[in-house]
Amino acid sequence: MRVVVVDDHQIVRDGLVALLRALDGIEVVGTAADGREAVHVVDETAPDLVVMDIQMPQLDGIEATRFLTGRNPALRVVMLTMNEDDDTILAAIRAGACGYLLKGAGAEEVQAAIRSAAAGGMVFGASLAARVAAFFAGAVATPSTDREEEAFPDLTDRERDILHRIAAGRTNDEIAGELYVSNKTVRNAVSAIYAKLHATGRADAIVKAREAGYGLA
Numbered sequence: 001m002r003v004v005v006v007d008d009h010q011i012v013r014d015g016l017v018a019l020l021r022a023l024d025g026i027e028v029v030g031t032a033a034d035g036r037e038a039v040h041v042v043d044e045t046a047p048d049l050v051v052m053d054i055q056m057p058q059l060d061g062i063e064a065t066r067f068l069t070g071r072n073p074a075l076r077v078v079m080l081t082m083n084e085d086d087d088t089i090l091a092a093i094r095a096g097a098c099g100y101l102l103k104g105a106g107a108e109e110v111q112a113a114i115r116s117a118a119a120g121g122m123v124f125g126a127s128l129a130a131r132v133a134a135f136f137a138g139a140v141a142t143p144s145t146d147r148e149e150e151a152f153p154d155l156t157d158r159e160r161d162i163l164h165r166i167a168a169g170r171t172n173d174e175i176a177g178e179l180y181v182s183n184k185t186v187r188n189a190v191s192a193i194y195a196k197l198h199a200t201g202r203a204d205a206i207v208k209a210r211e212a213g214y215g216l217a
Contacts, residue, residue, distance in 0.1 A: 001025055001026050001027070001048045001049060001118045002027050002029045002045065002046070002047040002048045002049070003020055003026055003027065003028050003029065003047055003048070003049050003050070003051065003114070004028070004029060004030045004031065004032065004038065004041055004042055004045060004047040004049075004050045004051070005017055005020070005028060005030075005031045005032075005050075005051045006031070006032045006033075006034075006035070006037075006038040006041075006050060006051065006052045006053055006056070006061065006064070007031075007033070007051075007053040007056070007080070008033050008034055008053060008055075008056040008057060009053075010033070012053070012103070013031050013033070016051060016080070016110075017031060019107055019110060019111065020051075020111075020114065023111055023114075023115075026114070029045040029047055030042075030044065030045040030047070033056070034056040034057050034058040034059060035052075035056055035058055035059030035060055035061055035063060035064030036058040036059040036064070037058070038050065038052065038059075038064050038068070039059070039064060039067060039068065042068055042075070047075070048075070048076060048118060049075070049076040049077070049078065049114065049117060049118050050065075050068065050075065050076070050077045050078070051078050051080050051114070052064065052065055052077050052078065052079050052080065052097070053079075053080060053081055054079055054081040054083050054088065054092070055081065055082075055083065061079060061081070061092075062079075062088075062091050062092055062095045062097075063095070065077045065079070065092065065095040065096050065097050066094075066095035066096060066200070068096075069095065069096030069097075069200050069201065070096070070200065073096070073194075073200065073201060075096075076098050076099075076117045076118060077096060077097045077098060077099075078097065078098065078099035078100070078101060078113060078114065078117050078123065079092045079097050079099065079100045079101065080101045080102075080103060080105075080110070081100075081101075081102065081103060082102065082103050084102055084128060089128065090207065093203045093204060093207060094200070094204050094207060095200065095204075096200035096201055096204065097203075098117050098121070098122055098123065098201065098203065099113055099116075099117045099122065099123035099124065100123075100124050100125065100128060101113055101123070101124070101125045102125045102128070105125050109125065113125075122202075122203055151208075151211075151212035151213075152196060152197060152212065154196045155193065155196055158189060159189050159192060159193050159196070161179070162175055162179070162186065162189050162190065162193065163193050163205070163209050163214055163215075164209075164214050164215055165178065165215075166190070166193070166202065166205060166206060166209065166214075166215070167205075167206050167209035167210050167214040167215025168215040169206075169215070172186045172187060172190060190202075193205060197209075
């Protein structure tokens with residue numbers, strides 16, 4: 001796994017590089033001191049995953065993440081920051097981040113999060129997990145069919161059904177089993193849903209869907 005580390009404090013960058021290089025199967029291919037430099041480094045090194053700070057000069061981590069994942073949706077980005085307010089966490093997820101850790105996290109937690117994110121999972125620090133789970137569990141208003149249709153008028157009935165299941169936390173395999181269709185059919189529908197919602201990934205799609213009342217019935 002090829003990793004780029006982005007942080008405006010050299011001591012933090014050096015510590016993360018040393019921590020990651022101690023793990024089997026991980027190669028740190030570049031570092032950057034701000035979001036703008038991160039874009040150039042990612043272009044040059046083509047990493048699988050970026051560990052990204054948020055508050056940085058030139059271009060902050062959230063905007064850098066939005067730009068990078070917009071160009072390459074397969075890129076995994078884990079935010080590592082001191083900022084733990086709900087709006088910032090949500091903004092990072094919307095930007096395409098697949099994980100959010102606080103800088104107070106221990107070495108083992110960071111290592112586990114990196115491996116989980118690289119494997120396709122969503123990862124949040126222990127102190128944040130309950131808050132994120134509460135949001136995804138339905139901390140929004142009661143669903144309304146009219147509201148749903150107004151939010152995403154371009155969705156077909158099948159895509160709307162699949163979006164409900166995505167918002168309820170189902171995996172693609174589970175959705176395929178429930179609808180008695182192939183995994184490929186679900187994958188194609190999910191890709192179409194992301195495009196129509198202008199979502200950067202599954203987490204962003206869930207956020208947008210739940211704000212429209214999906215996944216709660």
